[in-house]
Amino acid sequence: MGIDDAITEISDFLGQRLTRSKSDLELHGRSETHFPLSPPDAVAYPETTEEVARIVRTCAAHRCPVIGWGTGTSLEGQAQAFSGGLCVDFTRMNRILEVRQADMDVALQPGVTREALNEELRATGLFFPVDPGANASLGGMASTRASGTTAVRYGTMRDNVLGLQVVTATGEVIRTGSRARKSSSGYDLTGLFVGAEGTLGLITELTLRLQGQPEAISSAVCAFDSVGAAVAAVIDTIQMGLPMARIELVDTASVAAVNAYSGSTLPEAPHLFLEFHGSETGVAEQAETFGEIAADHGGRGFDWATRAEDRTALWAMRHTAYHAILAARPGARAIVTDICVPISALAEAIEGARADVARHGIEGPILGHVGDGNFHAILLFDETDADETGRALRAAHAMVDRALALGGTATGEHGIGVGKRDYMDREHGGAWAMMGRIKRALDPDDIMNPGKLVPPRG
């Protein structure tokens, strides 16, 4: 591989926008979770699709790995350069190209973050619903098929990307999808690139579906005596078809961490965090129905937030939970599990996860997007303690085993990267081998984010 040759050629046309400074390389080699620092050989900051295409063509000519970078908030090592190469940082491709209010869609560059987009949309009456917590870039969110708290109502990135512009592994620029709301015109390449983690090409433009801002929004927290009771309320709610905008579980340990971190004073008990979207009467109707379901399961202490600032505070609390849990044990690293199961199996999956944590003698607060059957255990460990590290990993494996046995998936929203690649064969069998054949067909030289997601080349 001629990584250095590629970098020299690219620096000829990018100038200062190609860097090899140690601080920049380390910044682009870090991970939010437990993967070791793995810096690239250089970082490029393109400003146009044509520059990205030229970068990839140059890398292809020299067999230099190409790794896309949005905000670096992925959790399975997707953006790390485990085999070196060039990191393509999309920070400078952060323009919103066109908000088409009448069609409720937007065209934008991949470096736009979801908060920047929603800030821009505020006056239009529209919003982009997918909310993974982190203020991630939309190109990164598409590449990892992100979802989060609102997927129960509005779907994941799979459901909200209408079309893409992509630079392929050979440096060609293609467009997938269209601005039509539906199409049966050939293979769904948009769907293929969403969730491909940069292994098939780099996304250089996105067309996203937008939603109308609801007439009324109401949020609440509600405490339960046990995780089991909270989960039972969730299952009844989903099975009744109540169109929840958000329904999140935060267990006792997570509540304690959030209180300590945010100065909040929630009772130390399992909670559901809820949100309803709709017309005034619709929201009232939903809230009443949910209140009845919650009461059946001993839900109490409903605290309603209808003012925008109170809702923001409530969801900020939920979104800081991960950092709050990490802060509760300074110096610890985390394995964040991400299983997703059919709703009928949710209680069994969560009870099992709690037993796994207890059996392995580790700390593992649980929280997540239970309306989708998706939750996270934040397994804390001291990376210098091999025994504790091993116990945390074994607990995570046990949860995945159970999810697969229950008809679910190893990862609801965090993706594969390197962290979940070992589960792929078990989850997908021959379908994983098929993913490898697609990868070889579209990236014959294996330069796009090598070592991630697909099987190793034979």
Add this chain to the structure above:
Amino acid sequence: MGIDDAITEISDFLGQRLTRSKSDLELHGRSETHFPLSPPDAVAYPETTEEVARIVRTCAAHRCPVIGWGTGTSLEGQAQAFSGGLCVDFTRMNRILEVRQADMDVALQPGVTREALNEELRATGLFFPVDPGANASLGGMASTRASGTTAVRYGTMRDNVLGLQVVTATGEVIRTGSRARKSSSGYDLTGLFVGAEGTLGLITELTLRLQGQPEAISSAVCAFDSVGAAVAAVIDTIQMGLPMARIELVDTASVAAVNAYSGSTLPEAPHLFLEFHGSETGVAEQAETFGEIAADHGGRGFDWATRAEDRTALWAMRHTAYHAILAARPGARAIVTDICVPISALAEAIEGARADVARHGIEGPILGHVGDGNFHAILLFDETDADETGRALRAAHAMVDRALALGGTATGEHGIGVGKRDYMDREHGGAWAMMGRIKRALDPDDIMNPGKLVPPRG
């Protein structure tokens, strides 16, 4: 190609369930629209996935084309054997395997039709929403990424298939997706097979997402003075975010044909056919809001159907429109256009289509799923009249040209088959070539429904 050798071998293990009778071959060579009779060399009726796998392995060994068959209601020649080979008819694989009421999903074989499924679901409180009109098989609906009248609310087959079992082009059995509601576990192969029209493999089992039967349903028809006024009402409705379950345009010529065919007495004017789903109050709220919008555009003669039998009669009228239009000119064939555009461009697309029909001096009633920006012109022609045939084709081309110029797609729901393959390069450019690379990677011998959807092999 050793088609005869493959058929001989397959008849050894299928016995009477492999036929070469002339009537059966012709039945499986026909088309709903304007394509000439193109029978296969034999028709197989497998009963199990293992039989399908054995059939495909045998065909692969002899390079014999394999074409899947559901109910033969596709409109672009998808199921016809233009280069001969073996038709795999899924009629005998028509079992509903498991209705999982708590998870609101169902596992079934591909030969189950949508009406059979909904009949089975009736007592469960659940239903399967996708409704393309024809009582198509669910395997065929997945393969063509079907949608129809309810897609505006519930999405297309892309949104309602959770997972598949597929026999690949090499006769391997794989599973895609899972029963979890969301997953970020690798490439979205489910999405790749949905809409692939049998060119990558044969679907042998589906897991479908179900919906709760709405507490209240209300349907209506409403007349307008002009197509333009009806379309303006649709655009306002969609842009306001009203969660319509159905919103269909039926133009004056279509209404006349329906009246003549069904004995109905609708006034001969453009109509919208509507349906609202929700709670009692929600439906009332939606109907009131729609009524105000319609009144703004001169809508009149609202005729409400809240009783189930009246609704059934109303939608039967809509669903027979295609046959009613054909019946209005005995002996004529039809080109059914299927463009889909962003909603802001819908009025321009429909006005343009009406002008195309007038300019080319043909009959072309218009109707369709206008809430999605998707509509059909039923272009009638006498296939023995080369001049009229040419005019009908030119009118269809003009509509596609306009749809692409407006940011839309040549086909919202009917797919490519052979009928729209000539538009693929223009609509997708390099992305169509990429579809060809995927096809070559997964079906190297080009036995799965050859000649459809992807570019010809060079």
